Amino acid sequence: MPIYEYLCAECDTRFEAIRSFSKADDPISCENCQSVETQRAVTTAFAHSGGRIVAGSSSASGCGSCSAGSCATCGV
Ligand SMILES: [Zn+2]
Known part of the structure; x- marks a missing residue:
């Protein structure tokens, strides 16, 4: 689920x-x-995809110190 x-x-x-x-x-x-x-x-996994589904879980994206997949640290 x-x-x-x-x-x-x-x-x-x-x-x-x-x-x-x-x-x-x-x-x-x-x-x-x-x-x-x-x-x-809105779940972070979909928030920044612009309609495109981001592969993988939110924990696998970004810099590891954030769960957003988009922050100043990782610059994603
Ligand atoms: Zn409360």
């Missing part, structure tokens, strides 16, 4: 959850504060 990233509106915590596609937009409680004021964030 795909990994989705969520952003908590209460404490700005980003967290990931493995969910089935059909449950991707279901409410999910924050890992940090248990608030359900969360929204699904």
